[in-house]
Amino acid sequence: MAIVLVVDDDREMAELLRLILRRYGYDTRLVFAGQDAVQAVQNERPDIILLDIMMRDLDGFAVYQRIREIADIPVIFLTAYDSPENKEKAREIGADGFLGKLFLRGDVLARRIQATLRARQGDPSGLSPPRRELLH
Numbered sequence: 001m002a003i004v005l006v007v008d009d010d011r012e013m014a015e016l017l018r019l020i021l022r023r024y025g026y027d028t029r030l031v032f033a034g035q036d037a038v039q040a041v042q043n044e045r046p047d048i049i050l051l052d053i054m055m056r057d058l059d060g061f062a063v064y065q066r067i068r069e070i071a072d073i074p075v076i077f078l079t080a081y082d083s084p085e086n087k088e089k090a091r092e093i094g095a096d097g098f099l100g101k102l103f104l105r106g107d108v109l110a111r112r113i114q115a116t117l118r119a120r121q122g123d124p125s126g127l128s129p130p131r132r133e134l135l136h
Contacts, residue, residue: 001025001026001027002026002027002047002048002113002117003026003027003028003029003044003046003047003048004021004026004027004028004029004046004047004048004049004050004113005028005029005030005031005037005040005041005044005046005048005049005050006018006021006028006029006030006031006049006050007031007032007034007036007037007049007050007051007052007055007060007063008030008032008050008052008055008078009032009033009052009055009056009057010052011032013052013101014030014032015030017050017078017109018030020106020109020110021106021109021110021113023106024106024107024109024110024113026110026113029044029046033055033056033057033058034055034057034058034059034060034062034063034066035057035058037049037051037063037067038063038066038067038070041067041070041071041073042070042071045071045073046073047073047074047117048073048074048075048076048096048113048116048117049067049073049074049075049076050076050078050109050113051063051064051075051076051077051078052077052078052079053077053078053079053081053086054079054080054081060077060079061089061090061093064077064093064095065093068094074096074097074116074117074120075095075096075097076095076096076097076098076099076112076113076116077090077095077097077098077099078099078100078101078104079098079099079100079101080100080101080102082100082101082102086098096116096119096120097112097116099112
């Protein structure tokens with residue numbers, strides 16, 4: 001099961017993302033500050049990171065640069081500020097993806113994570129699809 005590190009200073013959003021990702025079979029770790037994300041990468045090496053851009057201690061772009069200094073882990077930016085400038089900056093620095101939070105659907109997020117992990121492995125068939133739990 002892939003480990004997803006969710007980095008967002010909005011605790012409610014982070015918990016919502018954890019619930020969504022759990023439904024699609026992902027193991028999720030939450031951190032609520034940029035510096036904590038760097039520490040989590042050093043200690044745990046998640047398979048992929050969902051990273052908010054606007055945070056209190058460090059912005060997501062600064063966190064991305066620090067993470068890149070210690071590990072080559074796929075990063076998808078998630079933001080409420082879905083601006084062309086942020087998208088362009090994410091592309092320029094080499095992020096693996098960029099998604100707006102406002103209308104984000106769980107299935108879209110799960111497919112994006114799966115596709116990013118597969119692309120990074122270099123083998124489209126190398127990762128089985130996450131299992132889907134039914135909630136009653």
